[in-house]
Amino acid sequence: MSKSSGNISEIVIRRMPVYYRYLQELIDSGVERISSKDLSAITGYSASQIRQDLNNFGGFGQQGYGYNTIDLKDQIEKILGIDKSYNTIVIGAGRLGQAIARYKGFRNSGFNVISLFDIKDGIDDISGIKVRKMEDLENYIEEEKVEVAIITVPREACEDVAKRAIDAGVRGIWNFAPYDLEAPSGVVVENIRLNDSLLTLSYFMKNL
Amino acid sequence: MSKSSGNISEIVIRRMPVYYRYLQELIDSGVERISSKDLSAITGYSASQIRQDLNNFGGFGQQGYGYNTIDLKDQIEKILGIDKSYNTIVIGAGRLGQAIARYKGFRNSGFNVISLFDIKDGIDDISGIKVRKMEDLENYIEEEKVEVAIITVPREACEDVAKRAIDAGVRGIWNFAPYDLEAPSGVVVENIRLNDSLLTLSYFMKNL
Structure with a gap:
């Protein structure tokens, strides 16, 4: 861990x-x-x-x-390596994925979101960033030298899309699904665990 | 801390x-x-x-x-107190606020989002949840016995809206703005710090 x-x-x-x-x-x-x-x-x-x-x-x-x-x-x-810059994709173009793709603060930290991916077809561009189909994931990662994937898919899908991204060459995963992804050697994973934070808030409120 | x-x-x-x-x-x-x-x-x-x-x-x-x-x-x-349930509002009805208001996982943890608030007028309901004007914040918190506020406003506004919510009776804050809110006595604050997590990812990628 x-x-x-x-x-x-x-x-x-x-x-x-x-x-x-x-x-x-x-x-x-x-x-x-x-x-x-x-x-x-x-x-x-x-x-x-x-x-x-x-x-x-x-x-x-x-x-x-x-x-x-x-x-x-x-x-x-x-x-912190903020002087570097990483080609970044967002997998999962729902509301959270869209919010992240639009957020300028992440771009300032060197994470340039260059595409989103979703299983749904026909989602409009998000602030000029294209939403692509999941079957194009591997090719796109290889061709565009994508190094970071931000994962905002449901829990059931998260392990599978992370594996696909890593196999295609991604070295960093920022995971928002409520599931602890493990990092294979040579890959960095940050699990965000929003639910855990909310349950901690719940605990402290109960014990105020 | x-x-x-x-x-x-x-x-x-x-x-x-x-x-x-x-x-x-x-x-x-x-x-x-x-x-x-x-x-x-x-x-x-x-x-x-x-x-x-x-x-x-x-x-x-x-x-x-x-x-x-x-x-x-x-x-x-x-x-963890998940058997309890809290009337919850989201302050800031941008993409992130909307994503959070719609997410069923939080509802299952006992946090019922009953309204959003935004400085902008005329934002449509989010999955049937009304977006209200900021000037109605205090009255609404008092009348609806709101206990939790989820804050998704920009950094500059976050301290002010948190103070207003707490003064009106909120006891728990889940803060997504990149600013460490401090909890006054009798109030619980969870700061999410997405930017810090991304900078940690950046560090570990640089040092892979």
């Missing part, structure tokens, strides 16, 4: 997008430098945790100065 | 929906009982971890027998 990358644990890696997001907000507000103490107050992680996390990648602060927000954001951008 | 409930840590609570999901699949496949060892093979958590997790809520297994899948699922259903 867990991934790792070199000696860096998944839990550290999952905090990097959080730092990235807060740094972006600080930069947007005109903040040029920040201490790990202030970063701690904003993120909720302890200052020593933050220093430790960043030291995994070389550390970017300076004693007595703290972090330069723009420099640190640029470094984390490189760490 | 972390919630807790009595002495049970959030990390344990977040595993309960996973057990629940796998038990549902086992039951659907006709499996009546399962050992913690076999449950470990399916979920990826260790057998002792599973026993420990369930012991937090009283333990439901029997030595030498394992767990009755239906009994255990029923127990977890009660633990």
Whole structure:
């Protein structure tokens, strides 16, 4: 169930997008430098945790100065690979698939949705992006060098479409179906688990 | 950043929906009982971890027998509060809000979407659910005893609409905006953080 990358644990890696997001907000507000103490107050992680996390990648602060927000954001951008760009498809062109295909925030992270796929025929283009038939999936992935597939099909279909995409060359799967896809070697899977999150909300509401 | 409930840590609570999901699949496949060892093979958590997790809520297994899948699922259903039902609204009737309002899986978990809200006027009903104007938000929450708000507005608007919903009586927020909402006392917030997940995918793909 867990991934790792070199000696860096998944839990550290999952905090990097959080730092990235807060740094972006600080930069947007005109903040040029920040201490790990202030970063701690904003993120909720302890200052020593933050220093430790960043030291995994070389550390970017300076004693007595703290972090330069723009420099640190640029470094984390490189760490996260946001400077790269991936040809991405969405499999499942229902409402959720359409919402994702249209969302500009994902494009800014380097995931360019270049096509959608659906078992239904004749779905209109989504913001100028073509919806193709499932039988064209493998050919399209090979020809367009698609590296990432976002899966928004029902649970019953998700394992099958993921296998087809991976066999055709996809290396990254972002899965919204309520089913834990396992990643074969050389492939990365992020399972979103919206239902699990909702059940956790339910638990905490019951126990308020 | 972390919630807790009595002495049970959030990390344990977040595993309960996973057990629940796998038990549902086992039951659907006709499996009546399962050992913690076999449950470990399916979920990826260790057998002792599973026993420990369930012991937090009283333990439901029997030595030498394992767990009755239906009994255990029923127990977890009660633990998670799925036997309860909540009047729920979606704030933000864009593609994502519409996808969520239509998704039957959430309804099965006890979250009944009874209305959507949007700043735009004149959006058609979504599968028979009315889209209302934002100025009616507070009155509607009070009159219909709305307990949960699902937020799918842009980042800039999310803090403001959450505050309005909470002030009017909402106790649970499921937030899809890329912004960490903090929960005031007596309110539960689940931040979904889709962007963070995508950046994690990006990291692992870069480091494949």
